[in-house]
Amino acid sequence: MAKKEVDTGITVKKSDDFSEWYTQLVQKAELGDVRYNIKGLVVYMPWATKSIKKMYKLTEDILERKGHEPLIMPSLIPESNFKLEGEHVKGFAPEVFWVTEHGAGEKFEEKMALRPTSETALYQMYSLWIRSYKDLPFKRYQSCQVWRYEGKMTRPFFRGREFHWIEAHDVFATEKEALAQVKEDMETTKETLLEKFAIPFIFFQRPQWDKFAGAVNTYAADALMGSGKVLQLPSTHMLGQNFSKPFNVKFVDEKSEEKLAYITCYGPAISRIYGAMIALHGDDKGLVLPWDVAPKQIVIVPILFTDGKEEVLKKANELKEKLAGYDVILDERDQTPGWKFNYWEMKGVPIRIEIGPKDMQNKSVVVFRRDLGEKKQVKEADLLKEIKEIEKTFTANLIKKSEKNFEGNVIDAKTKKDVENAIKNNKIARVNFCSLEIDGEKCAEIIEKELEANVRGKRIDKEEKASGNCVICGKKATAVTYIAKSY
Amino acid sequence: MAKKEVDTGITVKKSDDFSEWYTQLVQKAELGDVRYNIKGLVVYMPWATKSIKKMYKLTEDILERKGHEPLIMPSLIPESNFKLEGEHVKGFAPEVFWVTEHGAGEKFEEKMALRPTSETALYQMYSLWIRSYKDLPFKRYQSCQVWRYEGKMTRPFFRGREFHWIEAHDVFATEKEALAQVKEDMETTKETLLEKFAIPFIFFQRPQWDKFAGAVNTYAADALMGSGKVLQLPSTHMLGQNFSKPFNVKFVDEKSEEKLAYITCYGPAISRIYGAMIALHGDDKGLVLPWDVAPKQIVIVPILFTDGKEEVLKKANELKEKLAGYDVILDERDQTPGWKFNYWEMKGVPIRIEIGPKDMQNKSVVVFRRDLGEKKQVKEADLLKEIKEIEKTFTANLIKKSEKNFEGNVIDAKTKKDVENAIKNNKIARVNFCSLEIDGEKCAEIIEKELEANVRGKRIDKEEKASGNCVICGKKATAVTYIAKSY
Known part of the structure; x- marks a missing residue:
């Protein structure tokens, strides 16, 4: 595998x-x-x-x-x-x-x-x-x-x-x-x-x-x-x-x-x-998957030494059973913990639980969140509570992060030059535009040819009133539209 | 609909x-x-x-x-x-x-x-x-x-x-x-x-x-x-x-x-x-679906009169909620109960629950099983228990019925004439056969041409030893095989 x-x-x-x-x-x-x-x-x-x-x-x-x-x-x-x-x-x-x-x-x-x-x-x-x-x-x-x-x-x-x-x-x-x-x-x-x-x-x-x-x-x-x-x-x-x-x-x-x-x-x-x-x-370490679509939500990585190996594996299996309500995998493969950490971070599993002899002594485990990249010592008795908390916040955190990213990327552009700059800087330009009816197509073609970007249309979640003139042809604007590169 | x-x-x-x-x-x-x-x-x-x-x-x-x-x-x-x-x-x-x-x-x-x-x-x-x-x-x-x-x-x-x-x-x-x-x-x-x-x-x-x-x-x-x-x-x-x-x-x-x-x-x-x-x-009234594959497992049909209509509908909705663990539908359409009975029997829903003013007085409902075609008065307090019982026995009952039907349909045939009779009577013939290797194909072709039936092969769930001679060519039999018409 x-x-x-x-x-x-x-x-x-x-x-x-x-x-x-x-x-x-x-x-x-x-x-x-x-x-x-x-x-x-x-x-x-x-x-x-x-x-x-x-x-x-x-x-x-x-x-x-x-x-x-x-x-x-x-x-x-x-x-x-x-x-x-x-x-x-x-x-x-x-x-x-x-x-x-x-x-x-x-x-x-x-x-x-x-x-x-x-x-x-x-x-x-x-x-x-x-x-x-x-x-x-x-x-x-x-x-x-x-x-x-x-x-x-x-x-x-x-x-x-x-x-x-x-x-x-x-x-x-x-x-x-x-x-x-x-x-x-x-x-x-x-x-x-x-x-x-x-x-x-x-x-x-x-x-x-x-x-x-x-x-x-x-x-x-x-x-x-x-x-x-x-x-x-x-x-x-x-x-x-x-x-x-x-x-x-x-x-x-x-x-x-x-x-x-x-x-x-x-x-x-x-x-x-x-x-x-x-x-x-995704990030430079690999996938980051929202909670409900991750094939596995939790991976348990046992930290094994020759001494106490069986006790740790037994405990890891216990944890797996305790978390049976989630999609959990226990990685018992013959690889180093570091290799496994990289493997499951690449796979975007939301939570990694590490359990070794020291953790067992402390009756605790290490919990790693893929979205934040943070490790945390958690008492075994609190584990289920902690997992529930992460379940609740994981996707929400991804949404927050993405929304922040999204908002900063819409730039009001007053001129064709502004639009060009926005597109060059990987942004979306919001502009006043002559028309989204068929007579506006000529301006859209100019944008497509010269800026390799597209007119995406009119927002429908909120009303945005046009004012002034079209950024391309200078005619009176009838619509606010967004211009962006697209796949 | x-x-x-x-x-x-x-x-x-x-x-x-x-x-x-x-x-x-x-x-x-x-x-x-x-x-x-x-x-x-x-x-x-x-x-x-x-x-x-x-x-x-x-x-x-x-x-x-x-x-x-x-x-x-x-x-x-x-x-x-x-x-x-x-x-x-x-x-x-x-x-x-x-x-x-x-x-x-x-x-x-x-x-x-x-x-x-x-x-x-x-x-x-x-x-x-x-x-x-x-x-x-x-x-x-x-x-x-x-x-x-x-x-x-x-x-x-x-x-x-x-x-x-x-x-x-x-x-x-x-x-x-x-x-x-x-x-x-x-x-x-x-x-x-x-x-x-x-x-x-x-x-x-x-x-x-x-x-x-x-x-x-x-x-x-x-x-x-x-x-x-x-x-x-x-x-x-x-x-x-x-x-x-x-x-x-x-x-x-x-x-x-x-x-x-x-x-x-x-x-x-x-x-x-x-x-x-x-x-x-399926039977002459329509589908009969095993429990786990029925899109709806239970249909509730309210028996409505002008008097007490709302109480019955309220009770029907209560029952629906009580049975929320199952795929339940409450049929509130503007049709007669009899029409609805036929409709849902055609659709093969395993259980029908009827509830009318009289049932309400008795604190009971009528439970109909599609597999047996039987109606039964059940106290409302016992309903969940009754449904669980049917859930447990429904598919098992279909299996029993089908297996009985299946067993009676395999006939030991000693001669080509026996095979012909078995096939004519919609049975499967079990026969001694020359060979299931490629040299037996000629006999299989005779069966296909003359009887419009096929040699199905050798059972693998149990060993069946050949004895005597092939029902077609009369050579020494090396295999027991089954002959049947097929789709």
């Missing part, structure tokens, strides 16, 4: 070279293996898979509590379905993997897309399932993978050609209810992304030129990463009636009139959120 | 027309929808998805307890990998879905298989990960879907072109350890298939002509279905060194010598097991 790489640790500082740091983190903490022989496809190793499973469970439980029911869709979509909504196909067609044949090269009559997202698979079923206003709201989700032939550089978990997500698709009788769902999705994002994964974010309404293909509006959470770039995390889309029409998603209302339904969809990309989470919290 | 179909119930008897009964069950209990517009691909509806998720969790927990670690593999396999093991490609190539292009028809340099199984994806990684005897045993599993272009008739859950399974792939230094893993897999099958899903089975070593493509030996559990046919459920394969060689899965042993590893793989097809489970336990 112990691999050579773990011995060595990460050889660059995160602050010096984020990209190389991340690559080494993924390799040395044994999270992903990029050596699979298809470009852009990565193997998720056990340590990452276990966290990802916990993240799925946390998110699914919240969705179900809010009235979503799970289902499983086929992963193939006939080309004719896929083409039914014009904007959607324009947006996604370049990214589709196509299944064209089977067996010894027999061609299918119609080629099939590996789903890049499931609207065009699901909504034909919705048109069969939904008949009356009594069936609404109709809320379903599935946990699955999607495939997108990304042109950009891929990076394990962050961006890949196959990634793992949840997609929730909800149907309503009115636009108002659909908009309320968008708010509920934002709340769900807060409950998971912030409260469980400790990733602070800003929720934006995207500019019209940057919305989901086929949507009326796209709302997305942008997290600020250690590198100063933002990463789009869960996004929720108001599809309005754009898909209901071609897919015939109708219902009969109280007055027996047939109406087109309103649809929203929400897509937390769990594997990508995992990437954001390890990138944000 | 309530669909028209549920009102009507299943219109054929299971014993009269199993096939039609199953089709109606899947539709009327809202388990799967076959109207998706790609042949052989089915939508799994919420009620089925929830049970399938529980089945995954139960199986994964056992695998992890036995030392397997989860991982997630890419679902695409380059053609060149896929072709590395000659027998494997021969067996699977006819069933492969091929991804050949992306975007607007750009061809990939090399086409890629949608995994029909993951040996040829995984073992190239194993050759990178496994170096020394210290890395062994090396046990990994993934929960995923696989795609197989099946020529045969498809049937929801039983056989489809995309199905959902777990595959565990384990590597060992010696053949002996690999064989011990096969035994462990059989035990895992017993812990899940029999003890949790209440499906009795016989574990066979398959004849040489019917093994997994590339395996040295295949061991598989055959369940006897209501229709008299058997269904292959979890199978475990001794791959020996067949894949280690082309994929270079080697390790350095204690003497610093490089050796080829032994590999086993185990593939419980969860969605197919779900199909078997509902087919086996």
Whole structure:
């Protein structure tokens, strides 16, 4: 199990070279293996898979509590379905993997897309399932993978050609209810992304030129990463009636009139959120994992000498049993304590308990917190209390740390030069902007070309009034927007 | 939510027309929808998805307890990998879905298989990960879907072109350890298939002509279905060194010598097991679900009259809270009690609690068990005790019922005519047979052609000595085998 790489640790500082740091983190903490022989496809190793499973469970439980029911869709979509909504196909067609044949090269009559997202698979079923206003709201989700032939550089978990997500698709009788769902999705994002994964974010309404293909509006959470770039995390889309029409998603209302339904969809990309989470919290010693997603929350390292070895191991096993309510591992491998300390710090286990002969004499143990990097002597009798205290404060502490980092990174920029400086210094620029409707796209293109940054949209958690003129074209500003580099 | 179909119930008897009964069950209990517009691909509806998720969790927990670690593999396999093991490609190539292009028809340099199984994806990684005897045993599993272009008739859950399974792939230094893993897999099958899903089975070593493509030996559990046919459920394969060689899965042993590893793989097809489970336990009123896989274990149906309506609803809510440790639903919908009884019997909920004004006067409730179809008056004070008793006996009762059914279905057949009669009467024939090595295939072909039945192999849970002559060719028998129709 112990691999050579773990011995060595990460050889660059995160602050010096984020990209190389991340690559080494993924390799040395044994999270992903990029050596699979298809470009852009990565193997998720056990340590990452276990966290990802916990993240799925946390998110699914919240969705179900809010009235979503799970289902499983086929992963193939006939080309004719896929083409039914014009904007959607324009947006996604370049990214589709196509299944064209089977067996010894027999061609299918119609080629099939590996789903890049499931609207065009699901909504034909919705048109069969939904008949009356009594069936609404109709809320379903599935946990699955999607495939997108990304042109950009891929990076394990962050961006890949196959990634793992949840997609929730909800149907309503009115636009108002659909908009309320968008708010509920934002709340769900807060409950998971912030409260469980400790990733602070800003929720934006995207500019019209940057919305989901086929949507009326796209709302997305942008997290600020250690590198100063933002990463789009869960996004929720108001599809309005754009898909209901071609897919015939109708219902009969109280007055027996047939109406087109309103649809929203929400897509937390769990594997990508995992990437954001390890990138944000990790440090030069390796992973730092929030409490609820750590595969192991506590590691017990016995400090063994030839004398009293058995007593220490016995005590270590006792402690393990005492902590049975947590995910605990007792590391009995034939390695030095120092090697094990490094190993489990690389793995991001929140708490390390050290127990040796001296500790036993004192009826105490050493407790190490991965987030603070601090050791502390704790009386054995107080151990459970101490662990409970850390459980309560661990993720909260990560949130506090990340939020502090996040806030300092938003800079008000008055001029294009200010924006340029902000971006250069790995900050997010807040600016007055001409328009987030389609006529603002030209200014956005200038920003993209000259500053290699993007217009992220309008905050929706609070109102920010525009004043003065657009930082780019100088026309009267109609919106406050944020500009940042993005993954 | 309530669909028209549920009102009507299943219109054929299971014993009269199993096939039609199953089709109606899947539709009327809202388990799967076959109207998706790609042949052989089915939508799994919420009620089925929830049970399938529980089945995954139960199986994964056992695998992890036995030392397997989860991982997630890419679902695409380059053609060149896929072709590395000659027998494997021969067996699977006819069933492969091929991804050949992306975007607007750009061809990939090399086409890629949608995994029909993951040996040829995984073992190239194993050759990178496994170096020394210290890395062994090396046990990994993934929960995923696989795609197989099946020529045969498809049937929801039983056989489809995309199905959902777990595959565990384990590597060992010696053949002996690999064989011990096969035994462990059989035990895992017993812990899940029999003890949790209440499906009795016989574990066979398959004849040489019917093994997994590339395996040295295949061991598989055959369940006897209501229709008299058997269904292959979890199978475990001794791959020996067949894949280690082309994929270079080697390790350095204690003497610093490089050796080829032994590999086993185990593939419980969860969605197919779900199909078997509902087919086996279901009756003319609908589903009967074992306790641990029922999405809801208890439904409370309030019996409401205009008088005292609120008191009854209040009491029903109290009961729900009292039973919070279980998956409980209180059905407050605006439908008659009788309609609700039918609805939840169709859904296979193990326990129904009825509470009305009269029950309230008596401080009692009515408890209905779905497996026995029996109602019983229970004092409210005894309710929790009663539920615990049912929890303990529910699945056990299903097992007993199924086992009884199973045992009576194996018939000793002395002649080909006996075999024919057994098969005609939906039984399994136990016979003396010339050989389960490749030279017995001719007799098996006769059975397949003339009786439309298959030779299932040799039992491995107990030794059965051959005596006399082969029921087909009359040569001296070397094995006792079982002959049955199969899905």
